[in-house]
Amino acid sequence: MIHLDYKSGKSIHEQIYDNIKSLIISGIFKEDDKLPSVRELSISLTVNPNTVQKAYKELENDGFIYSLKAKGNFVARYEKADGAKVEKLLEDLRSTLSELKFSGVEESRIVSTVKEIYKEEKHD
Numbered sequence: 001m002i003h004l005d006y007k008s009g010k011s012i013h014e015q016i017y018d019n020i021k022s023l024i025i026s027g028i029f030k031e032d033d034k035l036p037s038v039r040e041l042s043i044s045l046t047v048n049p050n051t052v053q054k055a056y057k058e059l060e061n062d063g064f065i066y067s068l069k070a071k072g073n074f075v076a077r078y079e080k081a082d083g084a085k086v087e088k089l090l091e092d093l094r095s096t097l098s099e100l101k102f103s104g105v106e107e108s109r110i111v112s113t114v115k116e117i118y119k120e121e122k123h124d
Contacts, residue, residue: 001028004045012047016055024064024075026120035065035073 002019004012023029035041038056042049056073059065067073100110 002041002045004047013051013054013058016041016045016047016052017058020055020059021062021064029075031075031077033075035075037072 001023002016004015004019006012008015010018020029020035029035035056036044038049038052042052045052056065056067060067060073063076063079065073066076097110101107
């Protein structure tokens with residue numbers, strides 16, 4: 001489920017964060033699902049437990065997961081983003097779209113990708 005690229009410029013904890021966030025957003029991990037323990041995930045990925053813990057902490061800080069003492073980490077309830085978060089995400093999107101345009105990606109391909117995302121399961 002979680003894929004690490006050791007040649008990537010991203011740190012391992014960022015890759016774990018991104019992978020789990022993607023699994024949550026895509027609906028593979030659902031609200032209140034229990035995530036693998038830090039120990040379990042560190043063993044399966046052959047990484048230091050502190051690396052997994054750092055990713056989990058950032059996911060918790062960003063509202064994607066919550067932790068219960070002595071029980072583990074769980075997927076948080078989906079909350080609508082506030083204005084500041086929406087603006088940050090739109091800024092990131094604008095930057096990504098500009099890079100895609102610069103790279104020669106056709107507008108129709110970008111638009112069809114956006115439409116595909118909106119056809120997928122919605123979080124209302």
